[in-house]
Amino acid sequence: MAESHGGAKGPASGAHTEADGGHHSGGFPPFESSTFASQLVSLAIFFVLLYVIVSKLALPKVGGAIEARQNKIEGDLAEAQKLKDQSDAALKAYESELASARTRAQAIANESRDKANAQAEAERKALEEQLAAKLAEAEKTIASTRTTAMSNVRGIAADAAGQIVQQLAGVVPDAASVNAAVDASLKG
């Protein structure tokens, strides 16, 4: 792999020689060994400083933020799932409640219809009985009134027959024979 970068170094060396021919006083700066100690000491100081900052402060902080976000997302997803389960359960409960309410309503409707029917039937029966009783009574009244009227007719007929006989024959007929004649006539 180092060989492949020899090519990249080519222009560097080319420029190097060109610069050496120029006015630059020192050598090629990256190879000036007098600066090595200073650079190594600075590198050690600043790299250790960076390492301490990174390992003690930066990574825990950024890692913590990422982890907190991850936890929050997972927590929120779990919460959402829980709420969804709850709403599903509520929906199920609502549907079963609705179904049972429907059957109950059906039952109540049937029951009340039956009751209403039965009551109407009973009322109808009572009314019929009442009407039948009234009819019978009325018939009885009619019958009695007829009997009375018939007996009155007999009296009136007997009276009228007596009068007619008295007018025609000038004789007052005997009441018993008149009654007998009227009866016979009524029967006939």
Place this chain on the structure above:
Amino acid sequence: MKIDPIHQFNIEPLFTLGHIGNHTIAFTNSSLYMLVAVAIIALLMLASGSQLVPGRLQSVAEISYEFVASTIRSTAGAEGMKFFPLIFSLFMFICVSNLVGIIPYTFTVSSHLIVTVGLALLVFFTVLIYGVAKNGLKFFSIFVPHGVPGYILPLVMFIEILSFFLRPVSHSIRLFANMLAGHIALKVFAGFVAMLGFSLGAVGWVGGVLPLALTIALYALEILVAFLQAYVFAILTCIYLNDAIHPGH
């Protein structure tokens, strides 16, 4: 008007910190840009808030975190997360200092071999020490590949051992050479624009269009390279660490 593509790599001491032996330890422009990179990373990672719904800056911080974490998991497995701070520091340090270095008139920390060698050796010794501490002598089984016939095994082992010890060399030179070459090429092409414009007058202004277009294209490429080399450095670190974590594979 002379092109001096090397000037940008000069190390200028800003003030002296002390002496070790006969070496003078100075706070240089390189030190300053290391500090800038550390400050930018610290600012990005620490000042970006920890909101549940991230803002832009926090998104960048979290994307870097997830990016490095997933790189480690995919190359070195879950056990590699032990080295998360190290790899994250390496990646961010190189990436940020490269991206800062691409801004004109700034300095690129990783354009100096000694810096990339320092980082590569840090990785090399981390792998070596962790590998031996965790696996004991079994660690050296990485030099003995499975299924190699006995008669060429010594040769293969020699190559494996050599490549293991050459790792820090390729690891460091890859980053260094890419940054150095890119910056020199940019400077040379950008210098052509100015040179043509100043020396040839109106003709030069027209002629400068071509190197200008090339400079712009190179600049875009260098932005990619700045990120890519940081990623390559980090992923190679992961692969090397994987040897230390799972020497059997």
